[in-house]
Amino acid sequence: METKRSKTSSQRLLMTGFMLFINLGVSPSSALDIHADSEVVVQNGTTGVLHCSFKSSEVVGISTSVTWSFQSSQPDTQFSKAPYVIFYFFNGRSFPAQNEFKDRVQFVGDINKRDVSIQLSPAQFSDNGTFFCDVKNPPDVTGTPARTELRVVLKDSLPQTSTTVIVGAVCGALFILVFIAVAACIVMRVLHSRHDYEGCTALESVSSEAPKPRKKLESSLEGSRSTSPSGPLQGPVIYAQLDHSGSKNSFHKMEPVVYADIRKN
Secondary structure: OHHHHHHHHHHHHHHHHHHHHHHHHHOOOOEEEEEEOOEEEEEOOOOEEEOEEEEOOOOOOOOOEEEEEEEEOOOOOOOOOOOEEEEEEEOOEEEEOOOOOOOOEEEOOEHHHOEOOEEEOOOOHHHOEEEEEEEEEOOEOEEOOEEEEEEEEOHHHOOOOHHHHHHHHHHHHHHHHHHHHHHHHHHHHHHHHHHHHHHHHHHHHHHHHOOHHHHHHHHHHHHHHHHOOOOOOEEEEEEEEEOOOOOHHHHHOOEEEEEEEEEOO
């Protein structure tokens, strides 16, 4: 009896280990990662998009299914007690639920791109609550549904989104850049015109001062003329010694004579 019990227990252990091995081998990390916006604010009467996407190690096929559920935040309604299915997608087809969401929910995602978003139009105040996005992609079937809190408000209650702030900041920066560029152009023109004016005044001063050396030269010439004698200019004087005897002893009778005086008017 003891041997039979030991064999039975050992077989159970082997079967348990074998099943664990199969589960680990088939889906070592077969958990789906489902992501959605944590909060969406929509104006009453307009169209709102609830984004949802997933990550899976398996290829998306016809067996991939998407389920959207809704639980209202308003008490005493049919959707306030538990999540209620409002949309189902399977085998490439959409199946809206037979309730007040039937004609207002539309699939706007792309299952091949792992986008399973839906569109809600028009949004109503009764849509305030939590929307759940759940995806099954066999063999990846284990995943936590993503949650999105929807707030349907009046137009005046819409918060300033980050997109509006970014657009305003970009417009302000562009305005400042244009203002700086215009100011720089004005300053450059002023400096350029001032430079041209200074160049013209410099040329005028140079032209007015140019005749001064001629006057100075003329005055120096007049001074030299005034200092020179009033009579005609005297030319060079030629001195010569002439011998009139023609004798041998004439070498001792050299007399200095000045006979040449050339004058020039």
